[in-house]
Amino acid sequence: MSASTTTDRQQFNASMRFLHWLMAAAVLTILGIGVAMVASLGGYHSLVSIHRPLGILILILVVIRFVNRLRSTLPPFPATMSPQERLAAHASEVLLYTLLFVQPLVGWAMLSAARYPIVMFGSLHLFPILPHSVMLYAFLRKAHTFLAYLLFLTFIAHFSAILFHTLIVRDGMLNRMVPWRVRAR
Amino acid sequence: MAPLANRDAKTIHSSVEPLGETGPMEKHPAPLTAGNVLARLAGIGVLLLAVVGAFLYLGGWFSPRKLTPVRFVDEFERVNGIHSGFRRNHAKGVGVRGFFDSNGQGVRLSKAVVFQSGRVPVIGRFSLGGGDPHASDELGNVRGLGLQFSLPDGEEWRTAMINLPVFPFKDPQAFYDNLVASQPDPNTHQPDPAKGVAFIASHPETARAIGIIKSGAPSSGFDNSAYYGLNAFRFVNADGASIYVRWALAPVQPYEAGSGASVDKNLNKNFLFDGLIASIRQHPLQWRLIMTVAQPGDPTDDATIPWPEGREQVDVGTLTLDSVESEKTSPARDINFDPLVLPAGMAPSNDPLLSARSAVYSQSFTRRAGETKEPSEITPAEVRK
Numbered sequence: 001m002s003a004s005t006t007t008d009r010q011q012f013n014a015s016m017r018f019l020h021w022l023m024a025a026a027v028l029t030i031l032g033i034g035v036a037m038v039a040s041l042g043g044y045h046s047l048v049s050i051h052r053p054l055g056i057l058i059l060i061l062v063v064i065r066f067v068n069r070l071r072s073t074l075p076p077f078p079a080t081m082s083p084q085e086r087l088a089a090h091a092s093e094v095l096l097y098t099l100l101f102v103q104p105l106v107g108w109a110m111l112s113a114a115r116y117p118i119v120m121f122g123s124l125h126l127f128p129i130l131p132h133s134v135m136l137y138a139f140l141r142k143a144h145t146f147l148a149y150l151l152f153l154t155f156i157a158h159f160s161a162i163l164f165h166t167l168i169v170r171d172g173m174l175n176r177m178v179p180w181r182v183r184a185r
Numbered sequence: 186m187a188p189l190a191n192r193d194a195k196t197i198h199s200s201v202e203p204l205g206e207t208g209p210m211e212k213h214p215a216p217l218t219a220g221n222v223l224a225r226l227a228g229i230g231v232l233l234l235a236v237v238g239a240f241l242y243l244g245g246w247f248s249p250r251k252l253t254p255v256r257f258v259d260e261f262e263r264v265n266g267i268h269s270g271f272r273r274n275h276a277k278g279v280g281v282r283g284f285f286d287s288n289g290q291g292v293r294l295s296k297a298v299v300f301q302s303g304r305v306p307v308i309g310r311f312s313l314g315g316g317d318p319h320a321s322d323e324l325g326n327v328r329g330l331g332l333q334f335s336l337p338d339g340e341e342w343r344t345a346m347i348n349l350p351v352f353p354f355k356d357p358q359a360f361y362d363n364l365v366a367s368q369p370d371p372n373t374h375q376p377d378p379a380k381g382v383a384f385i386a387s388h389p390e391t392a393r394a395i396g397i398i399k400s401g402a403p404s405s406g407f408d409n410s411a412y413y414g415l416n417a418f419r420f421v422n423a424d425g426a427s428i429y430v431r432w433a434l435a436p437v438q439p440y441e442a443g444s445g446a447s448v449d450k451n452l453n454k455n456f457l458f459d460g461l462i463a464s465i466r467q468h469p470l471q472w473r474l475i476m477t478v479a480q481p482g483d484p485t486d487d488a489t490i491p492w493p494e495g496r497e498q499v500d501v502g503t504l505t506l507d508s509v510e511s512e513k514t515s516p517a518r519d520i521n522f523d524p525l526v527l528p529a530g531m532a533p534s535n536d537p538l539l540s541a542r543s544a545v546y547s548q549s550f551t552r553r554a555g556e557t558k559e560p561s562e563i564t565p566a567e568v569r570k
Contacts, residue, residue, distance in 0.1 A: 039243075115520060156233065170214050
């Protein structure tokens with residue numbers, strides 16, 4: 001194969017990078033909206049009205065991303081990563097995918113159990129996925145907060161690791177995911 | 186860490202390229218000095234702190250005096266105590282059911298499906314203001330009616346109305362400050378009247394609103410009360426034209442002034458609810474749903490101010506409530522009558538109370554949802570009497 005194959009193998013392919021950054025923006029936005037809306041009186045309604053459809057968008061995106069990942073060829077780990085680091089990277093990836101899938105479902109289920117209409121926009125709304133049960137709602141509402149903090153901490157770990165590799169180890173790890181093409185050195 | 190897991194690279198590529206599990210070795214940059222490493226670590230620390238700090242800021246951690254839904258409901262609990270499983274305000278209530286017959290007149294105001302001619306089912310709840318679910322009924326108590334209209338396309342319209350023509354507080358802060366002023370003194374276990382006086386003195390709009398409220402004597406019961414949506418809402422019709430409205434339910438049951446007998450201490454403590462139960466069993470109760478349309482310049486952000494006389498009023502249909510039941514069996518107990526559950530064609534105005542009501546109702550709902558449900562004052566036996 002030609003040199004371009006080497007480039008491909010250093011970086012995640014274009015669709016994976018696109019989905020990564022799209023979801024990064026969506027997830028940081030929804031986490032910010034989530035933490036702000038529960039502490040807000042004046043902004044509550046507008047923020048919740050964005051939070052709900054954005055959560056469903058993330059649910060759709062994570063499914064697309066998972067399928068896309070299965071169908072894509074992944075670049076190898078940098079040689080600078082120890083076996084332990086690779087294990088941790090893999091575990092955190094599994095955790096992130098799981099949280100990004102489960103958290104919107106918990107949100108949807110929680111609104112269903114509370115018998116809130118699950119409005120996306122205009123008259124478009126989703127069907128409930130659980131029966132009306134306020135006890136179930138109370139549990140899922142707590143779970144939604146817990147999972148949000150867990151997701152935020154997982155993001156911080158992910159962010160820390162990439163900063164460490166990029167700035168201290170300087171193995172160009174960030175280049176694997178940057179939106180633009182990076183030529184192999 | 187980045188999505189790095191990479192079990193497949195070798196197997197997929199081995200047939201194409203004889204590369205190992207890891208990428209090709211890179212030319213390593215010159216080593217960093219110890220000082221350099223420290224500076225970069227510090228940089229990473231600053232970046233992480235900034236991200237975490239931004240989230241804490243958004244969550245209100247740096248503004249302990251900011252009025253939040255949590256602090257609002259905490260104050261309700263300080264004033265009323267915690268009554269397990271009950272709403273933090275309008276705690277005492279009964280469930281009702283019925284339907285709304287739209288006459289089609291509302292279609293020109295809003296494209297909401299509820300205004301097309303036809304009937305939609307309604308679940309509701311009559312309540313009294315205050316956080317004590319076992320309080321004695323008083324004629325002067327604020328009467329509430331929460332309604333949920335289930336539209337044929339699966340949308341919902343919820344509204345929480347009271348029997349006052351204007352609201353005494355213009356914004357959430359005023360409501361909260363009044364709540365604080367009505368908090369019982371730890372020594373006397375009574376609110377300090379001086380604090381109430383001071384609140385009114387510093388809130389002339391509240392004094393004006395109370396004047397309007399006091400100008401009409403409360404009716405004898407829930408069944409012949411009018412109920413007001415208070416806040417303005419924005420309606421959009423099928424042509425995209427947008428207007429502001431306030432709505433009210435006008436009772437078909439004739440007005441009857443509350444009798445002086447109600448101050449009789451021997452009177453049943455549930456006389457308002459018992460009156461409602463007796464009345465609804467005699468005949469279905471009905472209200473006309475009236476939309477008042479604002480003219481440009483009418484205040485849409487201040488529920489303490491009535492709109493001028495002579496505004497166009499549109500009768501959009503009739504609400505019929507034909508059955509009543511205890512909260513023990515009624516689905517209304519577990520419904521949050523959030524005034525911002527609206528179908529397409531209805532939207533909030535710029536009234537700051539609306540979003541705050543939504544936020545505080547939600548916080549109250551979340552707290553009571555997980556609690557043991559203590560029996561309501563109006564029990565199934567009380568309804569059957």
